[in-house]
Amino acid sequence: MTTDKEDPLLFEKWLRNFFVDPNTSFIDFQTFRLDVFEYPTHYLLEALFEKKHVINITISIDMNTLTILAAGSDGSLERSFTFPFSIEDRTITPELSTDALLICVSKNTIEKGTPSIWKLEVP
Known part of the structure; x- marks a missing residue:
């Protein structure tokens, strides 16, 4: 479900369903753990790589989906997180x-021209 306008109650309900979904835990185990936190001014996604050797990370945005591609010596791991709004x-x-x-x-700051792809080198 995607809407153009952000609805805090919709996001809260949607986030609760995300964490209750057993598929979320399975994907955490298969790729890397992804936690989501909501603060008054922003949302925070925390990708935990723990014992995985990651060399570089690519983050991409497509409408309401944020995708993280972590490449390492053992191959690549990909995880997407879809917001209920753009x-x-x-x-x-x-x-x-x-x-x-x-x-x-x-949440509130809208910035035109935000990059849709970031490439990060892991030190």
């Missing part, structure tokens, strides 16, 4: 930390 014009800020990728998606 995120194409949001301010999106990726940040690498030890064994994790943090992606901040703004």
